[in-house]
Amino acid sequence: MATDPLQKTSPEPSVADTAAPGHLVVFDQVVKRYGDHVVLDHLDFTVDRGQHVTLIGPSGSGKTTILRLLMTLEQVSDGVIMVDGQSLTHMPGPNGSLRPANEKHQREIRKKIGMVFQQFNLFPNMNVLQNITEAPVNVLGLDRAEAEERARDLLQLVGLEEKATAHPTQLSGGQQQRVAIARALAMRPEILLLDEVTSALDPELVHGVLDVLRDIAHTTDITMLCVTHEMNFARDISDRVMMFDKGKVIESGTPEKIFGDPDHERTREFLGAVL
Numbered sequence: 573m574a575t576d577p578l579q580k581t582s583p584e585p586s587v588a589d590t591a592a593p594g595h596l597v598v599f600d601q602v603v604k605r606y607g608d609h610v611v612l613d614h615l616d617f618t619v620d621r622g623q624h625v626t627l628i629g630p631s632g633s634g635k636t637t638i639l640r641l642l643m644t645l646e647q648v649s650d651g652v653i654m655v656d657g658q659s660l661t662h663m664p665g666p667n668g669s670l671r672p673a674n675e676k677h678q679r680e681i682r683k684k685i686g687m688v689f690q691q692f693n694l695f696p697n698m699n700v701l702q703n704i705t706e707a708p709v710n711v712l713g714l715d716r717a718e719a720e721e722r723a724r725d726l727l728q729l730v731g732l733e734e735k736a737t738a739h740p741t742q743l744s745g746g747q748q749q750r751v752a753i754a755r756a757l758a759m760r761p762e763i764l765l766l767d768e769v770t771s772a773l774d775p776e777l778v779h780g781v782l783d784v785l786r787d788i789a790h791t792t793d794i795t796m797l798c799v800t801h802e803m804n805f806a807r808d809i810s811d812r813v814m815m816f817d818k819g820k821v822i823e824s825g826t827p828e829k830i831f832g833d834p835d836h837e838r839t840r841e842f843l844g845a846v847l
């Protein structure tokens with residue numbers, strides 16, 4: 573019988589084995605600037621373990637930047653990000669001081685986070701199985717046989733068990749994106765970041781990918797942060813929807829509240845344009 577692909581079977585190196593109670597993700601007065609352009613403006617929000625949070629808002633409001641900061645693809649200009657009780661942005665310095673986190677510190681915390689991008693970013697020279705096992709073997713140090721078993725379970729989860737030896741160019745965009753989802757999950761992340769994962773797909777391929785993600789949202793306890801323009805999907809999977817404008821959360825609430833009866837005029841305008 574296939575094992576649950578999202579169930580942890582062996583202990584993996586973790587920086588926070590003594591996981592702090594409380595919020596899994598904390599943004600505390602986070603500022604991100606590019607030159608004079610303030611993209612995130614003293615942003616505060618939290619995400620609890622197991623929550624599914626969707627970020628919506630106009631183009632350029634800073635949604636992708638939030639995911640890229642969590643993935644440490646970008647660094648904060650100011651403020652603190654905490655993940656599972658540990659600072660992603662800072663580390664202890666001399667004499668009890670704090671200094672900006674270095675790459676090694678961030679790499680350990682980032683093991684808790686997986687991301688799926690708009691462009692699938694699969695390794696073109698590797699087959700599907702190799703794409704999924706590469707990081708578990710090389711980053712987590714997992715035994716190859718165990719990584720392959722995990723990968724096959726995940727291929728079943730995303731409905732691609734027949735494609736293990738195919739190369740990315742032999743797959744449709746929707747299939748490639750489902751491989752990318754399996755690849756992110758193969759690291760057994762606690763947090764899954766989804767950045768407009770269907771935006772690059774032909775319309776007829778969108779449903780297959782969203783169905784897989786709905787399934788994951790409804791059947792696992794993974795925490796999700798999702799940037800999407802698929803409002804029905806957001807409604808289906810979200811515990812909370814956060815509406816962004818100009819680098820700030822202008823309102824936040826259940827999907828029923830935000831999609832049904834938003835408080836903010838800007839939210840009504842935005843939803844009027846996209847729904």
Ligand SMILES: Nc1ncnc2c1ncn2[C@@H]1O[C@H](COP(=O)(O)OP(=O)(O)OP(=O)(O)O)[C@@H](O)[C@H]1O
Pocket residue numbers: 606611629630631632633634635636637638
């Ligand atoms: N590397 C960069 N250098 C300069 N400006 C950047 C960089 N990355 C992002 N920006 C700017 O930051 C702002 C926020 O970008 P971000 O991608 O986070 O927005 P978004 O809300 O995700 O938008 P979209 O819905 O269009 O993806 C934009 O004005 C963008 O041009």
